[in-house]
Amino acid sequence: MGVELAKLPKMKRRRITRSAVDQALAGYLFVLPALASLVIFLLGPIIYSFYISFQHFNYLDPQAATWAGLDNYLHLFVDPVFLQALWNTSLYTLIVVPVQTALSLFLALIVERIRGKSFFRVAYYLPSVTSSVAVSVMFVFIFGQTGLLNNFLSIFGIQGPNWLNNPSTALLAVMMIGVWTTVGQFMIIYLSGLQSIPEDVYEAASIDGAGGVSMLRYITVPLLRRTTFLIVVMGMIGTFQLFDTVDVISNGQGGPIGSTMTVVLDIFNKAFRDMAMGYAAAMSFFLFVIILILTLIQNFVLGRENQ
Amino acid sequence: MMKTLKEKKRMGIGAILFYVVAIGYVFVTLSPFLWSIYTSLKPTSEVFTTFVPWKTLTLSNYTYIMGQFPFARWLLNSLIVAVLVTLGNLVVNTLAGYAFARLKFPARGFLFYCFLAIMMIPGQVLLVPIYIMLSQIGWIDTYQGLTVPFLMNAFMIFLARQFFLEMPKDLEEAGRIDGLSHWGVFFRIYLPLASPLLAAQTILTFQGNWNSFLWPLMLETRQHMYTLPVGLNSFYGQYNAYWNSVLAGSILLTIPMVVVFLVFQKQFIKGIATTGIK
Numbered sequence: 308m309g310v311e312l313a314k315l316p317k318m319k320r321r322r323i324t325r326s327a328v329d330q331a332l333a334g335y336l337f338v339l340p341a342l343a344s345l346v347i348f349l350l351g352p353i354i355y356s357f358y359i360s361f362q363h364f365n366y367l368d369p370q371a372a373t374w375a376g377l378d379n380y381l382h383l384f385v386d387p388v389f390l391q392a393l394w395n396t397s398l399y400t401l402i403v404v405p406v407q408t409a410l411s412l413f414l415a416l417i418v419e420r421i422r423g424k425s426f427f428r429v430a431y432y433l434p435s436v437t438s439s440v441a442v443s444v445m446f447v448f449i450f451g452q453t454g455l456l457n458n459f460l461s462i463f464g465i466q467g468p469n470w471l472n473n474p475s476t477a478l479l480a481v482m483m484i485g486v487w488t489t490v491g492q493f494m495i496i497y498l499s500g501l502q503s504i505p506e507d508v509y510e511a512a513s514i515d516g517a518g519g520v521s522m523l524r525y526i527t528v529p530l531l532r533r534t535t536f537l538i539v540v541m542g543m544i545g546t547f548q549l550f551d552t553v554d555v556i557s558n559g560q561g562g563p564i565g566s567t568m569t570v571v572l573d574i575f576n577k578a579f580r581d582m583a584m585g586y587a588a589a590m591s592f593f594l595f596v597i598i599l600i601l602t603l604i605q606n607f608v609l610g611r612e613n614q
Numbered sequence: 615m616m617k618t619l620k621e622k623k624r625m626g627i628g629a630i631l632f633y634v635v636a637i638g639y640v641f642v643t644l645s646p647f648l649w650s651i652y653t654s655l656k657p658t659s660e661v662f663t664t665f666v667p668w669k670t671l672t673l674s675n676y677t678y679i680m681g682q683f684p685f686a687r688w689l690l691n692s693l694i695v696a697v698l699v700t701l702g703n704l705v706v707n708t709l710a711g712y713a714f715a716r717l718k719f720p721a722r723g724f725l726f727y728c729f730l731a732i733m734m735i736p737g738q739v740l741l742v743p744i745y746i747m748l749s750q751i752g753w754i755d756t757y758q759g760l761t762v763p764f765l766m767n768a769f770m771i772f773l774a775r776q777f778f779l780e781m782p783k784d785l786e787e788a789g790r791i792d793g794l795s796h797w798g799v800f801f802r803i804y805l806p807l808a809s810p811l812l813a814a815q816t817i818l819t820f821q822g823n824w825n826s827f828l829w830p831l832m833l834e835t836r837q838h839m840y841t842l843p844v845g846l847n848s849f850y851g852q853y854n855a856y857w858n859s860v861l862a863g864s865i866l867l868t869i870p871m872v873v874v875f876l877v878f879q880k881q882f883i884k885g886i887a888t889t890g891i892k
Contacts, residue, residue, distance in 0.1 A: 327718070333796035334719030341710035342725065344766035349732055352743035359742070366746070414639060417632045429879050430640045432886070433647070436875045438825040440843040441864035444850050445650045448857055453662055455649050491643065492886055499887035548736060551827045555847055571738050571828070579832060584742045591739045602734040 356588045364585030379589035391565045392573040395478060400546040407486045408538050415497035431491035439551035442488060447471060447556050450480050471556055474566040481567055484552050493538050500534035540605040544598055570594050654862035661857045675862040685866060687838060688845035695760045695841055696823040702765035703819045711774020712800055733768045745832055755839040770815050777811040814885035817878060824871055842867045
């Protein structure tokens, strides 16, 4: 009996360690597929890409690759196409993000107050489930000289331009497509944010005599700060990667006269139409840094709010 | 109590105005679709006539493009790729998310941090190296090239981990006492309870892949390997004067996803709302 009791803690310890080993093995096995994918299709390629961004590397003649040092990166700042692409993309982000954020908040506030929420959610989200290529093709037709938009404008006596063939309106038209596509998605996120605001906050405010507008200004908008921030950053990351629409509407050219050239379209053209892959890799790292800064700002602010 | 205040909000001065604005925006979202469908049914001679008699509307543009272009093949390619990528992601991300939430193993925190970190990497950085890699092993214009590199998604791993963290731990202990292995606990206890997670993941992954354009454009160079968006883009490039046919193609590309969306709308809306929880 005495002997048996003395054995017990030892046995128990052995069982725990065995179970810990089992658990660790299961853990590694469960993570293995994801880890393999991470190493093979992310880490490896990124390191390789970083390496070739310092080379003059043309895919048509990979043997002739030579060390370029910082040439590719320095060339970015004197490449008129890239500078125009960077300008267009920044302008697109600067205008689309505030407009789509404000519009999606506005629609969420309205839909929250009326019947038929699920109908409006579905109707507003429809553009977001549609293929960007199909959307772009539909809008090229709508933005035509005699298209639906100009027909509509002519009701008010406005003579609309040939939107996508005019260098001063093409990017504006692309912006409208961008806003149209994403508003529904962000409205849904706002709606779920609105529903998480406790009702008694409004009740307390209404007892204190607050009206609709001041409730909106002093309660709803400040309490939605986190959601707004998330939507703004998601919006900026998304808009900075604009490719599909401009590739389809300009047939890959970024025209008319460069007015719809974006950073990613430029990367794609340099890499796969000119085969200048070293230079394209350098461009993509430049884009990486911009997106990294945006994401770090997001994590920093959200992290601070969590504390 | 809650109702009364909501009711009060609804009865406010602008109630009618709210409906007008909300329905007005429905027209903004739907009119491009309706206009495209309408145009896709017009005969070529009438494309730029604003209103045509009902009798002249025809489905011939649809049969024409189905006959002239391998739309059926593109549809099949899109389906194969989207289904395989979605299935793969479900397995890979759910297993990893579960392990990070529920299993203890050395370097768990570090590995999870690695996955968090890669969420910041924009996919465009990978275009050039992955193209070189896949073309070197002959995977351009193959199904494996369109699926294998896309089987993992760090954000979905993050979502899965959150989901399993929020589930009660007692379940696991009960299962262990009943003699289940770690696999058993996952497959018999947690997985059957994870359908909301799996639904959100399926929908977001399928939708993203079905509509994906940039990567397929790079990886599909031969017509018979095109997925629908790439196919439609090339069709549009050649036939952009035939608006009725081009728009018929757009509608063909749109309909399957819209049907899936309408059938699973609740899960879609929930899935989108979860992307807001970070």
